Amino acid sequence: MEERLYNFASIGGSDLSINPRLLPELTSTCPKNGDVGVRLSMDHGSEDTFDIQILQNIRSGFAVLQSDAKLMDDPTTRGIVDSYFGVLAPLTGPSFEADFVTSVVRMGKIGVKTSSNGSIRRVCNSFN
Known part of the structure; x- marks a missing residue:
């Protein structure tokens, strides 16, 4: 998060995809060289509810998360996100909640490596 806020893409400054109204909250909660253990809500407006609000925020x-912001950079993924907000989407369009559940179930079926075929990452942002 710190790189995204203070030295994005090695050009300095913050990620331009961050809404200027969100930036002060992020920099206040995550000051430069601050506590890396601070937790942020990923879903402003409905923090305690699983709903489509997170896509509206994106x-x-x-x-x-930068990975969430990147969804809007690609025309294909932007189109998928936007499809949940069409005029008829609540009645005839896709359901974000149902699609999310389906994707989690599919990911759960991806082969998990165990024993000597895999390893547990001790540091999440690097390979063992």
């Missing part, structure tokens, strides 16, 4: 530049 569309509006309120994505906390």
Whole structure:
């Protein structure tokens, strides 16, 4: 998070995809060289509810994670996100909640490596 806020893409400054209204909250909660153990809500507006609000936040530049913000950079993924907000989407369109559940079930079926075929990452951002 610190790189995204203070030295994005090695050009200095913050990630331009962050909504200017969110940036002060992020820099206040995550000051430069601050506590890396601080937790941020990823879903402003409905922190305790699993719903489509997180996609609305991403569309509006309120994505906390850079990987979420990147969804809007690609026309294909942007189109998928936008498909949940069409005029008829609540009645006939895709359901974010149902699609999310389906994707989690599919990911759960991906072969898990165990024993000598795999390893547990001790440091999540690097390979063992």
